[in-house]
Amino acid sequence: MRIDRIELFHVAMPLIAPWRTAYGEDATIHSVLCRMSSGSVDGWGESSPLAAPCYSPEWAGGVFAVIRDWFGPALLGKDISSGEQLQRTLDLFKGNSFAKAALDTAWWSLHSRRTGIPLHEALGARRDCVPVGDGFGVMDSVEDLLHAVAASVQAGFPRIKLKFRPGWDLPVMTITPASAVNPINTTQLFTVTVTQGGEPVIG
Structure with missing residues (x-):
């Protein structure tokens, strides 16, 4: 599956109430949305490392920049046939798990749409719902x-x-x-x- 386009969107979603933890307070959740395209088919991924590198070493602005400047160009124009191949292609770059996750989830979404296989089945799941907390x-x-x-x-x-x-x-x-x-x-x-x-x- 050839990766023809990668588009990034840095978004901030206001929360109903601030999320307070030991390291501070977040009134908005900063995320990076990734639209990956092959031909006329699109897949979407998301990564939510928050606005500042307090929860982890990564932050939304950094995730956006590292995909734009490094990870995206490494994938564009390539035929990526599996999630494992995508990760191997990005192995050159150390760390940055949140940034890699945005591309990984976008690839699986794109793969699901192109093949018509439900995403949970493509990932190996045997049920179509999970308990949440x-x-x-x-x-x-x-x-x-x-x-x-x-x-x-x-x-x-x-x-x-x-x-x-x-x-x-x-x-x-x-x-x-x-x-x-x-x-x-x-x-x-x-x-x-x-x-x-x-x-x-x-x-």
Whole structure:
């Protein structure tokens, strides 16, 4: 499959509420959308490394630039027959996983559209739906978080992810499945991430 065109779009999507974590706060999600074309068929990919290199070493502006200046030219005009071949072509360039992901997802989308094979089948999946969870960053109060978690549990989300940061850790640990869905007693999976906000304890 010959890669004829690659177009990039740096977009910023405002959030309903700021996403607060240990490293800071994001009011918008910065992403790079990639449209990859072969003939008259287009595929779309996306990478969302955020606006600044705080969550990871990459950021949306950098992803846009590295694809525009390096990764895109390395693929244009080439016949790429598999996702593995695309990755091998980009192996010359070190790191930049977010940038490579935008092109990888665009290639798979394009491959799916050209062949008529549903994307999940092309990727080897045996089912056409997957369970998803809900996640919550740091909020103004534990009460606000409790109401938000309760709504997600009632909506049927099987997993809830909570963000911790110094000062927003022990109070949040008071949240339990019972308190989130009172008076319903249920088993609810909670996961916690600190996103660079914790320190290792030795001893």
